[in-house]
Amino acid sequence: MHPAAAFRHTDHQLHETLIEEVGFGMVFAQTPDGPRVGHTPLIYRGDLSTGDQPIGDGTVQFHLSARNALTKHLAGTTALLVVNGPDAYVSSRWYDAPDEPPTWNYVALELEGPVRRMDAEGLSAMLETLTARHEARIQGGKPWTMDRLSPARLHGLMKGIVGFEMDIRARRDTVKLSQNKSAEERSNIAKGLEENGSAGIAQLMRTLLK
Template sequence: MHPDPSFRPKQGDLPALFVREIAFAGIFAGTPDGPRVAHAPVVLSDDAATLQFHLARGNGLTKHLEGASALAVVQGPDAYVSASWYAAPDQVPTWNYVAIEMEGVIHKLEVVELVAQLDRLSAQHEARIGANPPWTRDKMNPVRFAKMAEAITGFEMRITAWRSTLKLSQNKAPDERERVAAGIEASGHGALAHLMRQLGNR
């Protein structure tokens, strides 16, 4: 998390919104083999208190996560900021970005909880892509589904801390911020430029 408090989101529900929209995270934890990270789709609970995910049984983190403290990181849009975009002199290049961190203790899910997670995950994303009819596991042979589910392990993190950084040039004057947004947009990062314009002044 960036130490400058200017880059903390003022909208309390914004971090959870990013997690739900991006829905993919890096899961970091220490293991006897050293630090490890896994990358997984995630499901945030309605009250934003828990984060569920699943990993392949053979993943280097899977056997170490039960009861472990871990960090889940969701990355939003990011882009290089050229110092030449500033009118003020003596500036340096930097990077604008969005990153949401969630910390908590992880426990393993029972099979029925894992299946519920998979159902919720597919339902959310089938709706997002507008699938009609949406895919459901009812379209699979139950024996085949059960065999595939055996190859993964479900987990839930009870979130004890949120740490969020929205570095959108909020520490710059409005005219400088707009120049940076225009430069970022011209360099092909329209989503980040839009965020800067929508959130940077609030």
């Protein structure tokens, strides 16, 4: 993550919204074969608790191919999960000062914690939630559901993937939105980004930096 404190935004609600809206991330871990990464859809599950006593900072569920180089090593390890939000090149032509270099604005979140393997029931429930969530975002037609698969087909597909759950023990974010520039320059940058096809990062600059 970026070392500058100005680019921190420690609101957990923003982190959780990023996970939900992006819905995809990268899981990194060290293995006996060297460092490996898996790319996977994500589901955020909220705070862990025992009764009324919170014991963690939420969980993230995901799945990998059974043949992924990371899969056989992941359970029982501490892993790093990265979610990347909007990003865009920032041109120096949008600055007032003539001697400022270009840069890159971006939003990213790191989550770190221990990982455990999910059982078949948990994996099935996660896939149903994942499918329902993303099918609801598609315009037109009837949402696809897992019960449309034949039992034999579903069984074969489930054998080919492994579900995991990470307990979040640390969060590190970068919300780099030109906070080190004046309000007027930030407005110019947001306008330039929007006019050049980067509406997402421009919108964040306007809504998060009030």
